[in-house]
Amino acid sequence: MIGNQTALIWKEEFLEHDTGLHPEKKERLTAIHNRLVKTSYYAYLQRPDVVAAPLDVIAKIHNSNYILSLQELCEKKRSGFIDADTPYSQGTFHAASLGAGAAISLADTVWSGKAQNGIALVRPPGHHAVEESAMGFCFFNNIAICSRYLQTLGAKKIFIIDWDVHHGNGTEASFYEDDTVFFSSLHQYPFYPGTGKASNIGRGRGEGTNLNCPLPRGSMEEDYIKEFQNKIFPAMDEFGPDIILISAGFDAHKDDPLGGMELHSTSFEKFTRLIQDKAKEHCGGKIISFLEGGYDLKALSDSVEAHVSVLISS
Numbered sequence: 364m365i366g367n368q369t370a371l372i373w374k375e376e377f378l379e380h381d382t383g384l385h386p387e388k389k390e391r392l393t394a395i396h397n398r399l400v401k402t403s404y405y406a407y408l409q410r411p412d413v414v415a416a417p418l419d420v421i422a423k424i425h426n427s428n429y430i431l432s433l434q435e436l437c438e439k440k441r442s443g444f445i446d447a448d449t450p451y452s453q454g455t456f457h458a459a460s461l462g463a464g465a466a467i468s469l470a471d472t473v474w475s476g477k478a479q480n481g482i483a484l485v486r487p488p489g490h491h492a493v494e495e496s497a498m499g500f501c502f503f504n505n506i507a508i509c510s511r512y513l514q515t516l517g518a519k520k521i522f523i524i525d526w527d528v529h530h531g532n533g534t535e536a537s538f539y540e541d542d543t544v545f546f547s548s549l550h551q552y553p554f555y556p557g558t559g560k561a562s563n564i565g566r567g568r569g570e571g572t573n574l575n576c577p578l579p580r581g582s583m584e585e586d587y588i589k590e591f592q593n594k595i596f597p598a599m600d601e602f603g604p605d606i607i608l609i610s611a612g613f614d615a616h617k618d619d620p621l622g623g624m625e626l627h628s629t630s631f632e633k634f635t636r637l638i639q640d641k642a643k644e645h646c647g648g649k650i651i652s653f654l655e656g657g658y659d660l661k662a663l664s665d666s667v668e669a670h671v672s673v674l675i676s677s
């Protein structure tokens with residue numbers, strides 16, 4: 364059954380982060396949008412307002428000097444590279460601030476119960492961005508910012524699942540010593556960015572609330588499902604989350620030019636259904652999903668459509 368339980372954020376301004384011919388290009392979001400508007404459920408999606416996140420909310424995760432220097436760089440130098448992988452343009456700061464704003468908007472919408480779940484179709488992506496720097500196509504860590512903002516609304520236990528093919532090093536670092544946010548990740552290993560060993564389980568108060576599931580190149584849907592069933596879900600049952608957040612990258616698709624995994628678009632439908640069942644068991648179905656990677660336009664559109672088709676069905 365389809366209801367209006369899902370909130371979706373997609374803004375033209377995310378295209379103003381202009382990376383030219385880079386794999387993380389604006390055509391990714393255009394392709395997703397063109398696909399979703401053709402679905403039978405598009406008209407049922409809630410479309411909450413979104414404005415650029417205020418500096419103090421972004422500063423819960425990122426160093427203020429980094430935020431202000433990125434703003435200045437985009438205004439004055441207008442285009443260039445932060446590192447070898449990460450180009451920026453004049454519109455990058457606004458797009459990234461709006462991505463963080465999407466995190467705030469969906470947190471408000473889902474935590475208040477106006478929608479059961481939500482998806483932020485944003486760029487630039489976020490999960491590699493660290494406290495003091497952009498990294499790996501990412502500028503502001505949207506899912507980490509969302510987690511800290513949710514805590515101001517009253518969320519006590521937040522569970523993150525990151526299924527992007529790359530390890531979410533920035534998100535892991537944000538909560539490595541924090542037992543209020545559980546970070547779990549399935550990722551190709553060894554691979555960029557080099558982090559994500561199974562032995563990294565958190566530190567201090569956060570020991571035991573960081574769960575890395577490194578998988579070899581060529582892993583398939585059944586390998587992922589085993590990790591969900593044998594590691595991630597038992598950890599989630601013990602943790603007892605108030606809300607589940609997903610770093611939804613789709614670059615573990617078999618057709619992705621960057622990743623080396625063998626997933627199909629239907630795999631993301633299955634993963635979403637498994638997570639949705641757990642969300643219903645633990646936290647009234649509350650899920651917020653963030654677009655991370657995914658670089659083959661057809662595979663990306665197919666996979667996002669599969670993911671959203673489950674979020675919207677109860």
Ligand SMILES: [Zn+2]
Binds near residue numbers: 612655
């Ligand atoms: Zn990725």
